[in-house]
Amino acid sequence: MSIGKIMVVDDDSNICELLRLYLEKEDFEVCIASNGSQALEMFEREKPELILLDIMMPVLDGWQVCREIRKKSSCPIIMLTAKGEVFDKVLGLELGADDYVVKPFEAKEVIARVKAVLRRSGDNKQKSKIVQFDNLYINMENYELRVRGKQIDTPPKEMELIYHLSSNPNRVYTRDQLLDEVWGFEYYGDSRTVDVHVKRLREKLDGVSDRWTLKTVWGVGYKFEVKEDGE
Amino acid sequence: MSIGKIMVVDDDSNICELLRLYLEKEDFEVCIASNGSQALEMFEREKPELILLDIMMPVLDGWQVCREIRKKSSCPIIMLTAKGEVFDKVLGLELGADDYVVKPFEAKEVIARVKAVLRRSGDNKQKSKIVQFDNLYINMENYELRVRGKQIDTPPKEMELIYHLSSNPNRVYTRDQLLDEVWGFEYYGDSRTVDVHVKRLREKLDGVSDRWTLKTVWGVGYKFEVKEDGE
DNA sequence: ACATTATTTAAATGTTTATTGAAAAAAGCA
DNA sequence: TGCTTTTTTCAATAAACATTTAAATAATGT
Numbered sequence: 225m226s227i228g229k230i231m232v233v234d235d236d237s238n239i240c241e242l243l244r245l246y247l248e249k250e251d252f253e254v255c256i257a258s259n260g261s262q263a264l265e266m267f268e269r270e271k272p273e274l275i276l277l278d279i280m281m282p283v284l285d286g287w288q289v290c291r292e293i294r295k296k297s298s299c300p301i302i303m304l305t306a307k308g309e310v311f312d313k314v315l316g317l318e319l320g321a322d323d324y325v326v327k328p329f330e331a332k333e334v335i336a337r338v339k340a341v342l343r344r345s346g347d348n349k350q351k352s353k354i355v356q357f358d359n360l361y362i363n364m365e366n367y368e369l370r371v372r373g374k375q376i377d378t379p380p381k382e383m384e385l386i387y388h389l390s391s392n393p394n395r396v397y398t399r400d401q402l403l404d405e406v407w408g409f410e411y412y413g414d415s416r417t418v419d420v421h422v423k424r425l426r427e428k429l430d431g432v433s434d435r436w437t438l439k440t441v442w443g444v445g446y447k448f449e450v451k452e453d454g455e
Numbered sequence: 456m457s458i459g460k461i462m463v464v465d466d467d468s469n470i471c472e473l474l475r476l477y478l479e480k481e482d483f484e485v486c487i488a489s490n491g492s493q494a495l496e497m498f499e500r501e502k503p504e505l506i507l508l509d510i511m512m513p514v515l516d517g518w519q520v521c522r523e524i525r526k527k528s529s530c531p532i533i534m535l536t537a538k539g540e541v542f543d544k545v546l547g548l549e550l551g552a553d554d555y556v557v558k559p560f561e562a563k564e565v566i567a568r569v570k571a572v573l574r575r576s577g578d579n580k581q582k583s584k585i586v587q588f589d590n591l592y593i594n595m596e597n598y599e600l601r602v603r604g605k606q607i608d609t610p611p612k613e614m615e616l617i618y619h620l621s622s623n624p625n626r627v628y629t630r631d632q633l634l635d636e637v638w639g640f641e642y643y644g645d646s647r648t649v650d651v652h653v654k655r656l657r658e659k660l661d662g663v664s665d666r667w668t669l670k671t672v673w674g675v676g677y678k679f680e681v682k683e684d685g686e
Numbered sequence: 687a688c689a690t691t692a693t694t695t696a697a698a699t700g701t702t703t704a705t706t707g708a709a710a711a712a713a714g715c716a
Numbered sequence: 717t718g719c720t721t722t723t724t725t726c727a728a729t730a731a732a733c734a735t736t737t738a739a740a741t742a743a744t745g746t
Contacts, residue, residue, distance in 0.1 A: 333640040366625050367672045373683070379734055380674040416692090417736060423693065442744065443691065610723055648725055650703065673733065674702065 229253040230338065231272035233263040233289065234304060235281050239327075243276060246331040247338070260284025264292055267299075274338060277321075278304040294320040300341045304329070355390045357450060358435040362387050371432050378428065381406070385421050386429070389438070389448035398445040422446055459573065460484040462503035464494040464520065465535060466512050470558075474507060477562040478569070491515025495523055498530075505573060507565070508552075509535040521552055531572045535560075586621045588681060589666040593618050602663050609659065612637070616652050617660070620669070620679035629676040653677055 230252045232243045237258065244254045255270045257263040260283050267275070275293070279286035290301055303324040322341045325334055353364040361370040364387055369378045378386075388406050389397065397405070399415035407413070426438055439449040461483045463474050468489065475485045486501045488494040491514050498506070506524070510517035521532055534555040553572045556565055584595040592601040595618050600609045609617075619637050620628065628636070630646035638644070657669055670680045 330640040332635055336635060336640070366627055366678065367675055368625070381735070413735090414737065416738085419693065420695095420736075423695095440692070612724070644724095645726065647703090647727085651705090651725075654704065654706095671703070 227251045228273040228342065229255065229270060230274045230276065231255050231257060231263070231266060231270060232276045233257045233260070233281070233286070234276075234278035235259055236278075239278075239304075242331060243334065246335055250335055250339075252338075260286070260289045263289050267293060267297075272299065274300045274302070274342060276302050276304060276334070276338070280306060290321055302334075302337060302341060355387060357390060357393070358433045360390070360429065360433060360436065362390060369428075371429065376428055379424075382421055382425050382428075385418075386425050386438075386448075389446065390436075393436070393448050393450040396441045396445055396447040401445065418446070458482045459504040460486065460501060461505050461507065461569065462486050462488060462494065462497060462501060463507045464488045464491070464512070464517070465507075465509035466490055467509075470509075470535075473562060474565065477566055481566055483569075491517070491520045494520050498524060498528075503530065505531045505533070505569060507533050507535060507569070533565075533568055533572060586618060588621060588624070589664045591621070591660070591664060591667065593621060600659075602660065607659055610655075613652050613656050613659075616649075617656050617669075617679075620677065621667075624667070624679050624681040627672045627676050627678045632676070649677070 227250075230247055232240050232247075232254060233256075234240050234243075235258050237256075240256045240258070244256065247254045255266060255272065257266045260281050263275075263277070264284070277286045277289060281289075284292075286303060290303070293299060293301065300322045301320070303321045304327060305324055306327050323337050325337060355362040359372045361368075361373075362383070363369075364383070367380070367383060369376050369383060369386070384406050385402065388402070399418040402418050403411050403413065403415060407417075422438060422440075429438060434451070436448060436450045439447050441447055458481075461478055463471050463478075463485060464487075465471050465474075466489050471487045471489070475487065478485045486497060486503065488497045491512050494506075494508070495515070508517045508520060512520075515523075517534060521534070524530060524532065531553045534552045536555055536557055554568050556568060586593040590603045592604075593599075593614070594601075595614070598609075598611065598614055600607050600614060600617070615637050616633065619633070630649045633649050634642055634644070634646060638648075653669060653671075660669060665682070667679060667681045670678050672678055
């Protein structure tokens with residue numbers, strides 16, 4: 225599943241495809257424009273969450289594109305600059321670009337900067353990686369699960385399962401839904417697998433709180449049930 | 456209100472005043488030195504956040520000033536060079552200048568570069584080169600690692616790795632992240648390399664404290680885990 | 687009571703990490 | 717420079733751990 229759409233603008237198709245390769249590996253969706261005017265048009269249509277923008281381009285150069293986009297949007301922009309143009313990039317930043325990368329670049333570095341800029345720009349739809357209910361604390365950043373403040377070592381699948389369930393309290397998930405959403409779409413295993421993981425989680429979590437419980441919905445699936453106040 | 460103090464060093468008072476005018480309009484605080492030795496003295500006293508430094512100056516030239524300041528500080532420095540003057544970029548980089556501007560300059564351009572350099576330096580630096588947890592002491596200034604006050608000879612990579620991990624306690628890093636952030640983007644080696652370094656660090660550090668530990672997060676990576684009080 | 691669904695258990699399967707020793711690379715020294 | 721030592725990397729194996737499967741048992745609803 226895509227974690228965001230990124231528009232790559234460069235007249236060198238090798239560079240575009242290289243970036244596409246790496247970005248898609250990181251689960252970004254990618255669209256490509258090979259010149260400035262195409263970029264502006266595509267920007268309207270695709271509404272990307274971030275733009276990787278080459279400076280040296282035919283028709284409209286990167287700065288002009290940057291300036292145009294800034295007139296109507298604050299979409300993050302990372303400039304791609306050739307080695308010779310080192311000091312113009314400073315002005316690029318002043319025009320409203322968020323970061324820059326100097327060619328020839330390491331693809332890994334570009335990815336890192338994309339992530340950093342997205343993180344900084346904040347309004348990305350990344351939901352909190354922390355869930356807390358009464359004396360249960362789940363932190364997917366650190367892969368940490370705490371019960372009454374005490375850390376409990378938990379394997380990744382169990383971790384993701386309890387996180388998924390508790391992120392949407394009171395919602396019932398069928399086993400197949402859980403296999404799709406936690407294990408992944410391509411997974412084709414026995415749905416009893418879910419039961420086993422639920423069982424292990426219960427071993428760790430049962431009787432821990434009277435304010436929530438990992439409940440079986442008979443004939444349907446499971447839910448993380450949270451009790452209302454005073455109930 | 457000032458958004459930061461900038462020291463301007465130039466023997467031409469016209470240039471100094473022009474820069475002061477523009478910088479103050481942008482809410483920077485400005486102090487001015489008209490030669491090298493005055494600059495060094497003022498640097499100690501005023502502790503500016505950035506320095507605009509002319510190269511051609513009587514008494515001490517810009518290069519010498521730059522070198523002196525770099526001995527004790529990483530304060531950002533932008534060099535001012537006259538047109539026709541050959542700017543030695545390699546020398547500039549080696550001495551630690553962050554950017555340069557060629558005279559005659561547009562005041563707006565200087566402002567843009569000042570802001571860009573400040574933004575960059577704000578991203579990167581600011582973090583202490585010393586980390587301390589319980590009886591572990593890491594000093595990256597002089598590559599020194601101490602356990603219970605006793606110095607332990609440690610190879611550079613291990614040093615950088617434990618420093619990186621312990622600088623962000625409890626955060627999980629994947630092996631690839633560590634390769635990017637400790638080894639560098641251009642590194643293309645096997646990610647198992649990280650394991651070996653972790654293993655060596657553990658030989659040196661295991662059982663040393665019950666308040667922190669170098670922990671494996673199965674299926675994910677490693678973290679420097681620090682226990683809360685009373686746990 | 688019967689059919690269906692859920693839980694538990696244990697064993698098999700698969701994956702990730704730890705450990706090791708040797709090779710390669712880098713750094714230090716004469 | 718050439719030699720030695722240290723550090724880093726690589727690759728193979730062993731160990732640890734997680735996940736899945738399958739089958740037996742228990743619970744639930746009609």
